[in-house]
Structure formats: structure tokens, C-alpha cells
Amino acid sequence: MERNAIGIIGAGIAGLSCARILQKHGYTPVLLEKGRGVGGRVATRRTDEGFQFDHGAQFITARSLDFRDVIASLSREGAAAVWSGMDREIIVGTPSMNAIAKALAEGLDIRRNTRVTELSAGKGNWRAATNLDSVLEFDRIIITAPQPQTVDLIGEEHPLSKAVAGVRMSPCWTLMVTFADQHDIPFTSRSAPDSYLAWIALNSSKPERPDTNSWVVQASAEWSERNLEREPEDVAQEMLLRLCGVLRVDPSSVLHRRAHRWRYAQVEEPLGKPFCRNVAGTLYLGGDWCLDARVEAAWMSGKAIAEDLLGELNA
Ligand SMILES: Cc1cc2nc3c(=O)[nH]c(=O)nc-3n(C[C@H](O)[C@H](O)[C@H](O)COP(=O)(O)OP(=O)(O)OC[C@H]3O[C@@H](n4cnc5c(N)ncnc54)[C@H](O)[C@@H]3O)c2cc1C
Numbered sequence: 001m002e003r004n005a006i007g008i009i010g011a012g013i014a015g016l017s018c019a020r021i022l023q024k025h026g027y028t029p030v031l032l033e034k035g036r037g038v039g040g041r042v043a044t045r046r047t048d049e050g051f052q053f054d055h056g057a058q059f060i061t062a063r064s065l066d067f068r069d070v071i072a073s074l075s076r077e078g079a080a081a082v083w084s085g086m087d088r089e090i091i092v093g094t095p096s097m098n099a100i101a102k103a104l105a106e107g108l109d110i111r112r113n114t115r116v117t118e119l120s121a122g123k124g125n126w127r128a129a130t131n132l133d134s135v136l137e138f139d140r141i142i143i144t145a146p147q148p149q150t151v152d153l154i155g156e157e158h159p160l161s162k163a164v165a166g167v168r169m170s171p172c173w174t175l176m177v178t179f180a181d182q183h184d185i186p187f188t189s190r191s192a193p194d195s196y197l198a199w200i201a202l203n204s205s206k207p208e209r210p211d212t213n214s215w216v217v218q219a220s221a222e223w224s225e226r227n228l229e230r231e232p233e234d235v236a237q238e239m240l241l242r243l244c245g246v247l248r249v250d251p252s253s254v255l256h257r258r259a260h261r262w263r264y265a266q267v268e269e270p271l272g273k274p275f276c277r278n279v280a281g282t283l284y285l286g287g288d289w290c291l292d293a294r295v296e297a298a299w300m301s302g303k304a305i306a307e308d309l310l311g312e313l314n315a
Contacts, residue, residue: 004030006309007128007138009116009153012040013295014144014287016104017302023108025310030136031108032128034115039101041265042093042295045176047256051214053176053203054097055260058189058216059083059090060295066303067296079103081207085188095208100295119143119153126282142284142305144298146264147271150285160285163276167289170221171228172198172265175239178256179213183249196223197242214256217243221266228261235259267293274304281312 006022008015011033019029037043043056060080062068071091074080079099083090093100118129119141126141143150147167154161189201199218203209217239219227227235236259244251267289275286286305291297 004028004136004138006030006140006142007032007126007136008142008144009119009128010040010144010287011035011038011101011105011108011110011112012144012287013042013101013104013298014302014305015040015142016101016108017299018142018144018286018306019108019302020104021303021306022309025306027313028109029142030138031110032114032116032130032136033110033112034131036112037098037101038105038110038112039098041262042097042101044093044096044098045258045260046096047258049178049256050210051176051178051212051256052096052210053214053216054092054206055174055176055216056262057097057295058199058201059092059097060100061090062296064296064300067299070299074100074103077103083206085205092206094206116153121283124282140282140284140309142286142309144285144287144302146287147289148264150287154283154285160276160278160283164271164285164289166269167267167271168269169264169289170266170268171224172221172262173219173224173227173235173239174260174262175215175217175219175236175243176203176256176258176260177215177217177240177243177254179215179249180253180255182213183247185247195220197239197246200243200246215243215247221268224261224265228263232259232261235261267291267297270297274301275308277305277308281309284309 006029008031011031041056081094115131151161188205198220204214271290277284286301288298290301
């Protein structure tokens, strides 16, 4: 059985920020990520036809000096740039949103396609069983999955599950569409055009994207909740017709369409502090859901966990 000092479940922005800071201080955390790639909800989908969509986070904002520094360094590396033509300064990943996560993941020990299926506490350690039939042992474990998935892992009866029980996350159905023709574009992005569609953006207007007429559309949290279990194809068709109504485009000019369901997309009710941990400092829970529905919040949560853990390790 593989034995490591620190394990991090999830290579989204919270997991990556935590791992980078620990690594900077000489530790070698192991990240276990169920997805093929890194970034979690900072995600990009590419199709065989060469279309590209940022179907998770649309852009990043930085309120803290700390996170501004992170963005500045990503920009210098070519992984982020300003999305011009917006009414304020908005930063996006280049050439895709998940380029941000890829840049942050550089040099870290990340085990992809590795889903932790069971987590159990042993004598002074944690055992993470995975979908690959492997079991990894860790002295300390940090979970950065969305709150409901975190509770599933540690069990509803765990005291930390009770401590985070007030957190609420909402779903989001997201439509990815490419039209055949370039048409007169009434806008490049728009929030809350109606109570059904919460966000519409011309993805291909972001910097360094393929020159296609590709859009990303998010349904409102309320509509997504009501339609959560519907077939993706049904949802795609319904959202497409709605979008075509807003853009005044003929639906028959569609080249590609696909709907993606984010079961846990946005934080509605955060924990109100950057992380939660057990008394011994061997189990940490974190992620955007601790603070706010933004990439920056995920970063800050991961950073706060790393700093607290470093304090424990150096005590
Ligand atoms: C549609 C949508 C639009 C958004 N728009 C914006 C925006 O414009 N601006 C903004 O700032 N924020 C936006 N957000 C929010 C932003 O994406 C999140 O706040 C942030 O990415 C969360 O990062 P995280 O690391 O906390 O969680 P996640 O990104 O969810 O990362 C958690 C990781 O854990 C992995 N995982 C879960 N369970 C397991 C397991 N059992 N084993 C192994 N791995 C596991 C997941 O695969 C995932 O990679 C948006 C989110 C969505 C869904």
C-alpha cells in the first residue's frame, strides 16, 4: 500500500492552490482527481469539429491582492488575458479557461482518473480506496470536492458533516452551441436576460479562441433544479430554442449543440469561513463552498488550508 504524508482529494482550484503552497514549503502532496483533466469546474470542452467551449467558470475576478498576484503571474505565463469589449476588466484563461488550471497544476503529483470511493480513518492515518482498486494511506487528508460530495465521503454522521450542513449549492444546466453562420451579434455576453437563461456568452469572442460562432448559455438555478433529471438532449433542444429566440437566429443553422449538467455548480449559502477541520488537524474540508461562488474563493480556501496545515506541521 502506498503511504504518503498529505493527500488532497480534488484537483480543482482549491486543491491546486493548497498543493502549490505546500509544495513551495517542501512537501509533496498527492492529488487524487476523478476527472481526466484538472480544474474541476474551471473546465473547457473541445469537440472533434474543432469547436471549443468554457462550459464551467466563464471568467475570473480578483478582489484580494493575493489572487491578483496569481492572475498577474498566469498572465505573464500566457495562461490568462483580458476579455476585451466587456464593460469592466474581466480575465479569462487563454487559450481556454482550463489553461489556468493546467498552469497551476504544473509540477504537482496528480493522479488523474482516480476517484476516491471510500475514505476511512485508521490508527493515526487515513485510507483512501479508489475506483482503480488501489488503497492509498495518508497522514493528513484534505477534501476539496463540492460540499455534498464531501459529506458523502466522510459520512453524514461525521461531526464535520454536521458542521457544514448549512451549506447550499445549486445546479446549472449549461448549453454549448455553434452556429454555421456568423450573424449580427447583439452582444457578446449578457447576464440574466430572463428568469430562464441566466447567462449567455459568445465564447468565441474570448481571446485566442477558434474563430467560430460558439456560445455558452447557462439556465437559471431555479430552472436547472426543476429540470435536473431530464435527458441532456431534451434540455439542449429546449435551451437552444430559447437562445435562438433571444439572438433571433434560425435554429436550423446549428452545427453543434450539447447540454452539460453541473449538479453542484454555484454556492448559494457558504460556510462563512475558509475551511473546516478536525481537532487533530488530520482532516480538512475546503473549496469554494466555504466562502463564495467564485474561483477566487476556491483559491483562498485552498490557501488557508495550506497555511493552517503548515502551522500544524511546524508546531
Ligand atoms: C456553470 C458554472 C459557471 C461558473 N462561472 C463562474 C465565473 O464566471 N466566475 C467564477 O469566479 N466562478 C464561476 N463558477 C464557480 C467556479 O467554477 C468555482 O467556484 C470553482 O471552480 C470551484 O473550485 P473548487 O476547487 O472549490 O471545486 P471544483 O472545481 O468542483 O473541484 C473539485 C474537484 O474534486 C474532484 N472530485 C470530487 N469528488 C472526488 C472524488 N471522490 N475523488 C476524486 N476527485 C473528486 C472533482 O472532479 C473536481 O475536479 C462557475 C461554476 C459553474 C459550474
